[in-house]
Amino acid sequence: MKPQVDVGIAFYGKPYQTIVTIKSLIQHSGQYIDKIYISRERRQPHNDYIGIFKVVDYFRNDPNVRLVIHYPYHHLGLGVIDLQRAKNDTSWRQSIMYQYALETTKKNYLCIMHNDMLFHDDMIGIMLQQMTTGPENLIGIGSIGQCWSCPAGSDWANKCNPHVYEDFVPTYQEAMEITEAYATPRQQIQKNVISGGRVHIMPECRLNEYCAMINVKSYRRETIPDGDIxxxxxxxxxxxxxTVWSHDVYQKGYRFKHLRLEDYTRHAPFDSTSSGTQANDNRDLYLRSEANAREYIENNYGPIKFSGYVQFANSVDSIKRNAWLTIIHTYGYLKGLVKK
Structure with a gap:
């Protein structure tokens, strides 16, 4: 039997794009995949709460797809900064993207990815082969860096790229000078990070979440709650x-292996902006992207036929969500009365 990995997907809307992600992934790498963990964010873009149930229903009779659906207790978004709470509060920590799968999987390796991918080759097989034959300090494989926004990247100073990021080791002064010299999209944040002492790898450098494989044992050893990262x-x-996680494990001696994402998959192929994120705030773009993905499914995998489960599950979910909102609002109201 070939070695198996689990997959972790953060679900923030885009059910039809999620179906394409899973279908194309299984088509090319299914032989290596056991479970697919999907964490549905507590809030969903454009109130598309029914989406997760479409995904579950679509794969209900597919023997090649084993879904584990996780409903985080909190919606934390991108601004996670409370390290102490994350270390001590399990439900809060496991509401951080990908964390539930990383803590729960029993596999040696977990492949995390976005839910708007279209695979055209076996990326997981390649990553798994390189991970199992790589050095002991290899903690992750995937595309490295966000060079489009890094002042050292090819669009700016052209001093660094995913193949040489280990060799480009600027001093604090050099890193600050190059960051100040180029008006990158996140220049001020980069300067803040460097000022805080994270110089190399550069602030934009990370193991990208579009599709990456992580050594679970090494991850748990160094990352909270067991570690301090x-x-x-x-x-x-x-x-x-x-970006902070990537910097901190790198400083502890771990290393990443770069794979060119485009050799195996496309990110946001149904989004006309190719960003995958603008649709979160643009309803028309979101709906067009989803319509394009649905058309792709029907043209390549056959007609979509949802069962009554979708509407039923969504109705139950809606009742639970509304009840929870009522509790929150009532608590806020009573708290305000007490203060008076």
Missing amino acids: GCYGGNWGGVDNA
């Missing part, structure tokens, strides 16, 4: 998710 899916005052 903030979770992969948190911001922790960095420029983006996983």
